[in-house]
Amino acid sequence: MKNIDLSIIIPIYNAEKYIKRCIESILISQNKALEVIAVDDGSADQSLLICQDLANVDSRVHVYRKENGGVSSARNLGLEKARGRYITFCDADDYYDDRAIDYLLSNIERGGQI
Numbered sequence: 703m704k705n706i707d708l709s710i711i712i713p714i715y716n717a718e719k720y721i722k723r724c725i726e727s728i729l730i731s732q733n734k735a736l737e738v739i740a741v742d743d744g745s746a747d748q749s750l751l752i753c754q755d756l757a758n759v760d761s762r763v764h765v766y767r768k769e770n771g772g773v774s775s776a777r778n779l780g781l782e783k784a785r786g787r788y789i790t791f792c793d794a795d796d797y798y799d800d801r802a803i804d805y806l807l808s809n810i811e812r813g814g815q816i
Contacts, residue, residue, distance in 0.1 A: 707735040707807055709786030713776030714740055717794035718747040724797050725756050725763060731803035738763045739780045744770030749794075 710728055714721055721740070728738050740753040740763060750767055757763040768779055777791060788810060792798070 705735055706737050706784075706786040707733065707788060708803070709737050709739055709780075709784035709789045710792050711739045711741065711777055711780030711784060711789065712792050712794055713743055713773045713780065714745060714749050714753065714794045715743045715770070715773070715776070716745045716747045716749060718745075718749045718752060720795040720797075721749050722752050722756065724792065724794055725753065727797035727799075728792070728803060729756075729760050729762065730798075730800050733803060733807060734762070736762055736803065737784070737786060739783050740765045741776040741780045742767045743772070743776040744768065 712724060725738055725740065728736070742750040742753060742765065744767075750765070753763070753765045757765045764783065766779055766783060768776065781789065
C-alpha cells in the first residue's frame, strides 16, 4: 500500500451542481500521494453518480455512501477511511486554485506558514 501525504475529505449532500468542479480542482495536482474521500450523505440527486464517475477515471478518488446523518457524521466517516499523514476538509461547493495542493504540501513539509 502506497503512502498517502494528504487526505481531502469532502462531505456531500445534494451537490450535483458543484461536486465535479470541486473534485477536479483537487485532481489537478500531480501529486500521486493524495487521496480524495468523497462521502455522500444520502443525496437524492446525482452527486453519488458524479463522484463514482470521477473515481473510475482517477484512482485517487474514493467514494463512500451513508444514510443521511449530517455533515459531521459524513466527516467522521471520512476520518475513519483517511490514510493520509495530513488531513483536511473541503466543502462540496468549494474548489482549489490550480497550485493550492502543491503549495500546501510544500509549506507543511518545510514547516512554514500556510
